[in-house]
Amino acid sequence: MKSKTKMEAEQAAIAQRSDWLGILSRSVGSELEALAADLVTDSTFEWLRPSDIGLVMVRGRAGGTGNVFNLGEMTVARASVRLEDGTVGHGYVQGRDKRQAELAAIVDALLQQPHRHELITAKVIEPLRERAEARRLAKSRKAAATKVEFFTMVRGEDPA
Amino acid sequence: MAYVAVKGGEQAILNTLRLISETRRGDPAFAELTLAQISEQFGLAVDRVMTEGSVYDRELAALALKQAQGDVIEAIFLLRAYRTTLPRFAVSEPVDTSRMTIRRRISATFKDIPGGQVLGPTYDCTHRLLDFALAAEGLQRPQAGLAAEPLDKDVPQVIDLLGSEGLIEEESDEGQGEIFDLTREPMSLPAGRDQRLQNLARGDEGFLLGLAYSTVRGYGGAHPFVGELRLGEVTVEIVPEELGFPIAVAEIAVTECQMINQFRGTAAKPPRFTRGYGLTFGHNERKAMAMSLVDRAMRARELGEDVRYPAQDEEFVLAHTDNVEASGMVSHFKLPHYVDFQAELALVRQLRAEHMAAREAQTKEVAE
Known part of the structure; x- marks a missing residue:
């Protein structure tokens, strides 16, 4: 049986990898290319699974909270790599950009190497996260500008 | 009658393919449309093609629209085929x-809702007058x-305001087994x-939309209120087999409509509102609202109501919603039916001859 602290550490590592994989998945292809191209050129790896394009069936819930149903599919591209030291990386990205999936897979593998993790997080993951957040904020502030402020019309006698 | 293949016309077909290509392009004096232009400036058409084509991919939907010269149903067919x-x-x-x-995010049932009424991008507040400023090119458009502040990160569902008092039926996951998938199995009743x-x-x-309209015009007895209509981005999570843990692989735009509908009570249960639900890819309000009304109408059987009108009849509705199937069936009548028609023609000629002969014989009898 694993000790509690070891399990917690494993959980935290999974949550961390899930987070960076998500950032890579939802990135803008050209932004990932600009941030990660050098890293990738300097790495030696082999394709475990060459990039390909496929579908994910997106599901919803009746009423938002009820029984599950199939809404429709979306395109995704994916790829898997193995670095020289055996580290395996997977990339899944929204859309059909195979190059983006390949970059994501390589960056995922590099991020699992303890000695490079922090540097690559700072160089690739955090800038991608910041840009996504900036776009989300801009959209949300534009929506917030269309928020309706109601005021009550006082009719008839002076209420005082 | 057995199907009889028709041969011939190869050159004519090759030439019609070239002609449609030229017709699609239009006058070459004008610049050709790019996919980015379609996806950015015909966004609502793209959203409809993604929803009914059932594939979320803006670029593919834009390509389908370009290839179909803007014929939305043809574009949906192309996307489904791909x-x-x-x-x-x-x-x-x-x-x-x-x-x-x-x-x-708007609600027609409550004025003050947590998170507020957010109009967002909508034509609802426009005058629907043609805007000739759009006909001019190179103008600076309003920004x-x-x-100062963004909206709240998690905006609660309006419908939950009623739920806490038990005034509306709850939607909870009943843990159904296999989830039906129309792309893998045929319709089943x-x-x-x-x-x-x-x-x-x-x-x-x-x-x-027509069916939804019928339910509020006396063919379904609906008396709906939009509890909430919302548009925005949601994350899509998958658990890839090789990873075994979830990743938020995408962010997609969806439109959701929570329709509140007529209340009913039984001896055992106090009266409460019922619900209909609509969800689409992209910005598709009319579709999401119509979907929620027809969803509610089709729940008649489950809610113990009489099934009397077309929108309540799931066999009728489900068999006729798909525009790829519908247009396939209707369009096929323009394909060669030469042999079928010859057979019918011969039959009608024979029946007419018999009819004439019978009448002549009758006239003769009367005359005698």
Whole structure:
């Protein structure tokens, strides 16, 4: 049986990898290319699974909270790599950009190497996260500008 | 009668393909449309093609629209056909619309709602007068305003305000087993809500709009209120087999409509409102609203109501929503039916001859 602290550490590592994989998945292809191209050129790896394009069936819930149903599919591209030291990386990205999936897979593998993790997080993951957040904020502030402020019309006698 | 193949016309077909290409391009004096232009400036057409084509991919939907010269149903057909060439990598976790990044969110049932009424991008507040300024090129268009603060991150569902008092039926996961998938199995009756909602999500907007209209015009007894209509981005999570843990693989735009409908009570249960649900890819309000009305109408059997009108009849609705199937059936009548028609022609000629002979014989009898 694993000790509690070891399990917690494993959980935290999974949550961390899930987070960076998500950032890579939802990135803008050209932004990932600009941030990660050098890293990738300097790495030696082999394709475990060459990039390909496929579908994910997106599901919803009746009423938002009820029984599950199939809404429709979306395109995704994916790829898997193995670095020289055996580290395996997977990339899944929204859309059909195979190059983006390949970059994501390589960056995922590099991020699992303890000695490079922090540097690559700072160089690739955090800038991608910041840009996504900036776009989300801009959209949300534009929506917030269309928020309706109601005021009550006082009719008839002076209420005082 | 057996099907008889028709041969010939090869050159004519090759030439019609060239002609349609030239017709699609239009006058070469004008610049050719790019996919980015279609996806950016015909965004609502792209959203409809993605929803009914049942593939979320703006670029593919834009390509389909370009290839179909803007014929939305033809574009939907093209996208559905392309879809069959791709493998399925995964099935997502159900999207959580309560955690949507809101771009628009309104309620017709309560004025003051937590998170506020957010108009977002809508034509509802325009005068529907043709704007001739848009006909001019190179003008600076009005820019969106920016509020100092963004909207709240998690905006609660309006419908939950009623739920806490038990005034409206709750939607909870009953842990159903296999989830019906129309892309893998044919329609089957009686249909569960999962099959019905998938069918409606893929269904033709015009057909559903007409059906929804019928339910409020006396063919369904609906008296609906929009509890909430929201547009925004939700994350799509998958658990890839090789990883074994979830990743938020995508962010997609969806429109959701929570329709509150007529209340009913029984001896055992006090009266409460019932619900209909609409969910689409992209910005598709009319479709999401129509979907929620037809969803509610088709729940008649489950709610113990009489099934009396077309929109309540799931066999009728589910079999006729799909515009790829419908246009396939209607369009096929223009294909050669030469042999079928010759057979019918011969039969009608024979019947007429018999009819004439019988009448002549009768006239002769009367005369004698």
